[in-house]
Amino acid sequence: MNLAELQKKLIAAARADAPGDHVPYAFEKRITALLASRAAADKWTLWTRGLWRAAVPCVAIAVMFGAWAFLAQASAPSSGDLSQDFENTLLASVDQSDQAQ
Amino acid sequence: MERTEAELISAVLKGDAASFEPLVLKYSPRVFATARRYARRESEIEDIAQEVWLKAFDKLKSFRGEAPFEHWLMRMAVRTCYDFLRGHQRNRELSFTDLSEPEDDWLERFVAAPESASENADAAKLLVERVLEKLSPQARLVITLLEIEDRSVKEIAGITGWSVPLVKVRAFRARAEMRKIVGKMAKDKYL
Numbered sequence: 294m295n296l297a298e299l300q301k302k303l304i305a306a307a308r309a310d311a312p313g314d315h316v317p318y319a320f321e322k323r324i325t326a327l328l329a330s331r332a333a334a335d336k337w338t339l340w341t342r343g344l345w346r347a348a349v350p351c352v353a354i355a356v357m358f359g360a361w362a363f364l365a366q367a368s369a370p371s372s373g374d375l376s377q378d379f380e381n382t383l384l385a386s387v388d389q390s391d392q393a394q
Numbered sequence: 395m396e397r398t399e400a401e402l403i404s405a406v407l408k409g410d411a412a413s414f415e416p417l418v419l420k421y422s423p424r425v426f427a428t429a430r431r432y433a434r435r436e437s438e439i440e441d442i443a444q445e446v447w448l449k450a451f452d453k454l455k456s457f458r459g460e461a462p463f464e465h466w467l468m469r470m471a472v473r474t475c476y477d478f479l480r481g482h483q484r485n486r487e488l489s490f491t492d493l494s495e496p497e498d499d500w501l502e503r504f505v506a507a508p509e510s511a512s513e514n515a516d517a518a519k520l521l522v523e524r525v526l527e528k529l530s531p532q533a534r535l536v537i538t539l540l541e542i543e544d545r546s547v548k549e550i551a552g553i554t555g556w557s558v559p560l561v562k563v564r565a566f567r568a569r570a571e572m573r574k575i576v577g578k579m580a581k582d583k584y585l
Contacts, residue, residue, distance in 0.1 A: 294504075294505050294580045294584070295508060296573060296576050296577050296580060297573075298508050299504060299508075299576055299580070300572060300573060300576045302504065302508065302511060302513050302518065303513075303518065303521060303522040303525055303576065304522070304537075304541045304542065305513035306513040306514070306515070306518035306519050306521070306522045307519070307522045307523075307526070307541075307542045308513075308541075308542055308544075309513050309514050309519075310519045310522075311427075312427045312428075312430035312431055313426075313427065313430060314423035314424065314426055314427040315423070315426065316422040316423055316426050316443075317436075317440060320418070320422055320440075320443070321415050321418040321419040321422065322415075323444075324414070324415070324418045324444065324447045324448075325411065325412065325414065325415045325418070327444070327448065328411045328414065328448070328451055329411060331448075332411065
């Protein structure tokens with residue numbers, strides 16, 4: 294079998310078989326509707342993206358305040374006993390009113 | 395009064411998505427014809443055409459108007475078809491044992507007298523479709539553009555974004571790949 298000739302024939306067959314160019318009914322309407330729905334979805338995407346972007350500075354601020362609170366606690370005079378410190382803090386207002394009297 | 399293409403494109407870029415519709419209406423036949431070169435099922439063809447138009451809408455800002463809109467769009471269509479081929483590399487096992495009767499008959503006619511086997515026969519079209527399906531995506535793209543659509547190497551380079559020497563190398567490899575597949579078809583039939 295002459296393979297080169299067969300290949301040539303098959304290419305000629307493909308050339309002779311031009312594809313159809315028919316378009317499904319209302320295809321352009323479908324594309325327009327898709328674009329419109331995508332635009333609506335985009336608003337939500339923008340909102341979500343905004344929230345995610347806002348989350349980063351929020352976390353940064355929380356970490357900063359956490360660090361500040363930790364360092365302030367470390368430098369403040371403490372008895373070293375958490376329960377004692379808690380009680381002192383809780384009763385600070387009572388102590389202050391006693392001193393005022 | 396009917397708006398020109400440039401006016402429509404400019405309106406779309408200003409946010410009037412409805413102005414895109416006349417462009418879709420005008421060029422969809424060409425987009426569908428291109429998609430039908432690479433996909434067989436109508437659902438796949440519609441998916442490709444839809445993707446082409448969505449990409450065209452998203453990338454319209456990159457259209458500078460130096461070349462006709464149609465050329466820009468067709469480049470996008472061919473690239474989308476190529477992506478489709480790469481994503482759907484099915485049925486590429488090199489076996490031709492399931493040829494239909496008309497395909498068998500056409501091959502036998504060709505072996506007996508090559509000139510008697512008409513390239514216009516449906517069986518020949520089915521056979522070439524089988525052969526093309528077994529090509530790698532790259533080879534299929536090159537064979538389609540170069541041999542079937544009769545485009546120049548320079549045109550193919552423009553469409554695919556490959557350099558001219560690269561197109562030549564890929565064309566050489568694609569022809570060799572097709573020859574191998576045709577050879578396998580002959581072997582399966584007669585050995």
